[in-house]
Amino acid sequence: METVSQLLESISDVGRDTARGGYSRPVYSTAELDLRGWFVEQAGRRGLEVETDRNGIIWAWWGAPQKGALVTGSHLDSVPGGGAFDGPLGVASALAAVDVLRQRGVQPNRSLAITVFPEEEGSRFGVACLGSRLLTGAIGPDKARNLRDADGNTFAEVSQGNGLDPEHFGRDEEALARIGDFVELHVEQGRGLGEEGPAIAVGSSILGHGRWKLTVSGQGNHAGTTLMQDRADPMVAAAQIIIAVQKSAAAQPDARATVGRLEPIPGGTNVIASRVQLWLDVRYPEDAVTGALVEAIHGKAQKIAAFEGCSVTLTEESYSGTVHFDAALQRQLENALPGAPVLATGAGHDAGVLAGYVPSGMIFVRNPTGISHSPEEHVEDDDADAGAGALADVLEGLL
Ligand code: GLV
Ligand code: MN
Ligand code: MN
Secondary structure, eight states: OOOHHHHHHTTTTTTBOTTTSSBOOOTTSHHHHHHHHHHHHHHHHTTOEEEEOTTSOEEEEESOOOTTEEEEEEEOOOOTTBOSSTTHHHHHHHHHHHHHHHHTTOOOSSOEEEEEESOSSOTTTSOTTHHHHHHHTSSOHHHHHHOBOTTSOBHHHHHHHTTOOGGGOSOOHHHHHTEEEEEEEEEOOSSOSOSSSOSEEEEEEEOOEEEEEEEEEOOOEETTTSOGGGOOOHHHHHHHHHHHHHHHHHTSTTOEEEEEEEEEESOOTTEEOSEEEEEEEEEOSOHHHHHHHHHHHHHHHHHHHHHTTOEEEEEEEEEEOOEEOOHHHHHHHHHHSTTOOEEEESSOOHHHHHTTTSOEEEEEEOOTTOOOSSTTOOOOHHHHHHHHHHHHHHHHHHO
8 A cells, every 4th residue: 555655756757847847747748648647557556447538537436437426536737847746646645545445444335436637727728627617517618629738739639639539528417427526635735734733624715716818919020120219019018017917916905916927929039029928817706806806907908008009908718716615515524624724725626616516625735835836835745644544534424
């Protein structure tokens, strides 16, 4: 029987990013496919029956696939230069929890499945939780099929190259009916759990969050021959827009707004860009306030762009309102984990998407650095084992 840290150690070389640090494991990259292969192998070793559904979600079954099963799992894709735990901790803990349950001699009253969701981070095709959104119908199959990665490949093409039929993407009633309850274990992504005290928390809610693309258009030109007063430089507008994003969010208590990705086109040192794309991530508990904040940012961006002789467009890429996890399931998690604090999170999860359709809940494991989406994300071995034990306790109570 392997511990969670031994399981994670066995994939510690997969998708290491020597340039950015940490791991880059975009969905359906060699690294993520290697991790999927690793999961299938680990599930097989445990005698779990593995299937990949029509939306690319892997299911590993302890017991026959059935309606109303207990389901746990997470994701194996990462952000660029991410940590080792965001996603894989939940998958490895689910495998370890099955071992613990069997060692305890638990005889399940219903089947248990471990799931691996594709493109949770949205780091390749732009829409976070794409697998669970497709499963539930929260995104339409046409929109999903046409999403493109940075190289211009569509999600349909890439999925097809990995053995899926994109024509079969979309809400999957049968698969959804199989989820009686969903529990996702995840590394805690802030400083919600102190260094002393419990290493495990029960999730209560996920902050509403969305992504928008801003395209600033100007006049591409020569860096040497174009006088400063003759320029329509979208990079100069983009720089001011980023500051406006920061100021707008800082003026709204509890709001978070980030520009973490920016692409000048064509992107040459001696070239004034013709266009700049920047991606905006905004999070706030109330949809109406988020909407107003994004509109205010858009308004400021238009003024800035006009002043620089440029124009700007804003398009929504994805949105998830604030989620409160199922109250009855949360109570069951709290009862199974006495002394565990209850924590809200500002990070998105497949459990958040699923919560709109099936009872869902989360368990968080201490991250002593309080840093995530970064190589500095960390979980101590003992805490990881405590997490798998906690997941086993929760699953045992629900089986
Ligand atoms: C995913 O981790 C997100 O919160 O964006
Ligand atoms: Mn995650
Ligand atoms: Mn993440």
